[in-house]
Amino acid sequence: MSELTASDRERLAREADEAAAELDAHARAGRALPVVMKAPKAAKPPRHWADLKASERVDAVLAAGLPKFRAGQIDRHFFKSASDDPHTWTDLPTAVRTQLADTYFPTLIAPLRVQTADEGTTIKTLWRLHDGNLIESVLMRYGVPGIASSGPGRQRSTLCLSSQAGCGMACPFCATGQGGLQRNLSAGEIVAQVKAATKDGPLNNVVFMGMGEPLANYKQLIKALRVMTGDMGLSARGITVSTSGLVPRMIELASEGLPVTLALSLHAPDDELRNTLVPINQRYPVLDAVGAAFAYFEATGRRVSIEYALIRDVNDQAWRADALADLLKGHGRGGAWVHVNLIPLNPTPGSRWTASRRRDEREFVARLEKRSIAVTVRDTRGREIDGACGQLAAGERSA
Ligand code: SAH
Numbered sequence: 001m002s003e004l005t006a007s008d009r010e011r012l013a014r015e016a017d018e019a020a021a022e023l024d025a026h027a028r029a030g031r032a033l034p035v036v037m038k039a040p041k042a043a044k045p046p047r048h049w050a051d052l053k054a055s056e057r058v059d060a061v062l063a064a065g066l067p068k069f070r071a072g073q074i075d076r077h078f079f080k081s082a083s084d085d086p087h088t089w090t091d092l093p094t095a096v097r098t099q100l101a102d103t104y105f106p107t108l109i110a111p112l113r114v115q116t117a118d119e120g121t122t123i124k125t126l127w128r129l130h131d132g133n134l135i136e137s138v139l140m141r142y143g144v145p146g147i148a149s150s151g152p153g154r155q156r157s158t159l160c161l162s163s164q165a166g167c168g169m170a171c172p173f174c175a176t177g178q179g180g181l182q183r184n185l186s187a188g189e190i191v192a193q194v195k196a197a198t199k200d201g202p203l204n205n206v207v208f209m210g211m212g213e214p215l216a217n218y219k220q221l222i223k224a225l226r227v228m229t230g231d232m233g234l235s236a237r238g239i240t241v242s243t244s245g246l247v248p249r250m251i252e253l254a255s256e257g258l259p260v261t262l263a264l265s266l267h268a269p270d271d272e273l274r275n276t277l278v279p280i281n282q283r284y285p286v287l288d289a290v291g292a293a294f295a296y297f298e299a300t301g302r303r304v305s306i307e308y309a310l311i312r313d314v315n316d317q318a319w320r321a322d323a324l325a326d327l328l329k330g331h332g333r334g335g336a337w338v339h340v341n342l343i344p345l346n347p348t349p350g351s352r353w354t355a356s357r358r359r360d361e362r363e364f365v366a367r368l369e370k371r372s373i374a375v376t377v378r379d380t381r382g383r384e385i386d387g388a389c390g391q392l393a394a395g396e397r398s399a
């Protein structure tokens with residue numbers, strides 16, 4: 001995997017700042033919903049053990065007057081077992097447990113509402129953060145014996161989690177985007193969602209497809225990914241980071257030595273339509289975003305997912321399927337570097353857009369398959385509880 005030099009990183013950060021300024025100017029010039037790259041300043045969530053690097057954890061136990069080995073012991077309890085309550089870690093002296101609980105294990109996310117669907121195998125939780133902001137995560141179990149709605153195949157589970165409270169990218173078909181960006185999540189708050197999900201059994205996959213644009217919260221994302229793949233022992237291959245296409249950050253991610261799967265939310269093969277559907281396209285157009293996705297594949301060897309929400313009569317025309325195939329095949333290996341994931345649009349309340357007709361969806365799939373582009377239509381788990389991106393939290397806010 002290629003390494004970025006310090007000056008490369010500076011340049012990428014500068015490019016991201018310039019993009020933010022450009023989009024702000026664009027918003028001030030009269031766009032309906034501004035794209036917001038930088039999260040508003042907010043009081044930091046309490047610091048958690050999961051926010052600390054391994055060396056900082058050792059420093060923390062030493063500062064508390066404890067021997068160094070306690071750090072590893074606490075790591076094993078928190079990251080490898082189901083319990084997140086230090087009071088239950090009985091191999092630690094009682095006084096130490098209380099001290100730890102107070103200092104390093106604050107409650108970062110508290111469940112506000114739990115909804116289930118698919119005979120209990122889809123569980124959506126609305127979480128309240130320390131400052132009252134809301135996020136959501138969805139746990140989906142597959143192949144559960146005796147439960148047909150959990151789908152076929154071996155038993156496995158996927159967590160869809162949030163990386164920000166809200167999102168600043170303003171995609172008009174997305175409930176989260178319509179609510180704007182409240183703030184970035186801390187690494188601890190991201191990890192807390194994973195930790196909560198592992199209480200229900202082992203977790204195979206984690207997808208950053210809940211609320212937020214993960215690459216707009218880059219530092220905390222990387223910190224959380226290192227904890228998840230390092231301390232928690234999750235396979236990087238089982239983790240998917242989904243982005244609306246923040247090109248400099250996609251390039252930076254390729255150099256982190258974290259072979260996670262990248263998903264690019266494309267939704268249109270042409271700039272004209274994508275400028276509307278994914279407003280960040282005005283800064284990072286289709287060719288740049290797809291080019292960065294291909295560069296990610298080249299650097300990591302990980303096949304990239306192209307997300308495409310099928311919206312009736314908006315982006316589901318047969319000619320757009322052909323244009324998408326051309327676009328993807330325009331890069332190396334004739335398209336074998338990508339997998340297209342078609343998502344039937346989950347209409348947001350009051351939206352004029354809806355999912356494609358079945359026959360248009362079938363034709364779209366057939367056109368891609370004919371050109372040997374791998375394609376699947378995403379299952380619609382949790383539809384009846386508004387399983388898609390951001391809808392639960394948005395509903396609660398307006399209630
Ligand atoms: N912000 C990131 C990740 C969160 S969104 C991104 O956009 O990639 C996760 C996925 O859900 C994205 O592909 C997004 O475009 C899609 N999505 C958002 N709202 C949707 C809706 N109403 N119906 C179907 N897919 C939706």
Ligand code: SF4
Nearest residue numbers: 167169171174177244
């Ligand atoms: Fe943000 Fe993703 Fe929703 Fe766009 S689709 S507004 S990037 S969460």
